[in-house]
Structure formats: structure tokens, C-alpha cells
Amino acid sequence: MYRSMLAGKRMLVLLDNAADVTQVRPLLPGSPGCLVLVTSRDRLDGLAAREGAHRLALDVLTPAESLALAAAVLGRDRVAAEPCATAELAALCGHLPLALRIVAANLAAQPGLSIADQVTALRGDRLDELAVIGDPDSSVRAAFDLSYRRLAPADQDLFRLLGIAQRHQRRR
Secondary structure: OHHHHHOOOOEEEEEEEEOOHHHHHHHOOOOOOEEEEEEEOOOOHHHHHHHOOOOOOOOOOOHHHHHHHHHHHHOHHHHHHOHHHHHHHHHHOOOOHHHHHHHHHHHHHOOOOOHHHHHHHHOOOHHHHOEEOOEEEEEHHHHHHHHHHOOOHHHHHHHHHHHHHHHHHHHO
């Protein structure tokens, strides 16, 4: 029924965070004129092989892109007032768009909080700070959890061991 409704129409179909190709294939339109954009934590090579999908691998933001994103959320004046703190904020967020958007959204909601104060908070328990206030599903922890649950048990063990090693390294 879905494919019939799309037949002959020009549509943009966005499939966000697809688990695998079997989830995507039934949602691909059967006629030309539609564009499908699929995001996934996996490569979905089968879509490239069978359906001719074009892959685009994304990396973290550059420092300049991070500053532009912060300015878009916080306003140019606020970022210009604390350029060093904003650069450090972006670095502490690993130049990850989700992390930077979350921390910038929290700062935007608290205009009295300086970017430098947020940087200080991020130096503490960073993962706790990378959550939208009042929305636990909008957090870096929730995004990590989705990825973590998809790992094989041995890879989960390695991930936990790396976390322990990092905590030990910070204490030195």
C-alpha cells in the first residue's frame, strides 16, 4: 500500500537510523521520481550492491564547522564574546554534531550561563552534561546506548574496558 501511494509522485523519503537492509528495502519506492535518504550506524553495503545506493561516510565536524554550529544555536554575538571557550567546548564535544547541539541547546536555554561555565561542567562528568535538560532520550548517552546494544558481547566487553582505562588515565 505504501509503495502504491508513492507511485508516480515526487517524494523525499527519510529513513533515519536504519538497523539493516531488510528494514530499508520494503520502504524503497518502486517507481522513479523519489529520493531516499537513509542514515545508519552500519554501512548497508547490500543497498549499494543491489539498489545502486550511493554511500556517503560522515566524519566529525571541523573546528570551523563546530564554531558555525555553535553560532547558529547560540547566536554569533554570544560565540564571539567567548571564542576560546567556544573552541574548547567544541573540542570537549569531540566535534560531534549531536554532542555540540545538545550542549548548545542547554546553553541557549540558560542565557545567564557563560560558555566558559559550561566548559568547566563538561570537564567533570562529560556524559551527564551531554543531555538535554528534561529529555533523557536526547542525550549522547542514549545514542551510545543504541550503538552499544548492537555490539557483539566481546566488543561490549572491550568497550567497557576502554572506559575503565580512560577513567584510570584521567586520574593520573
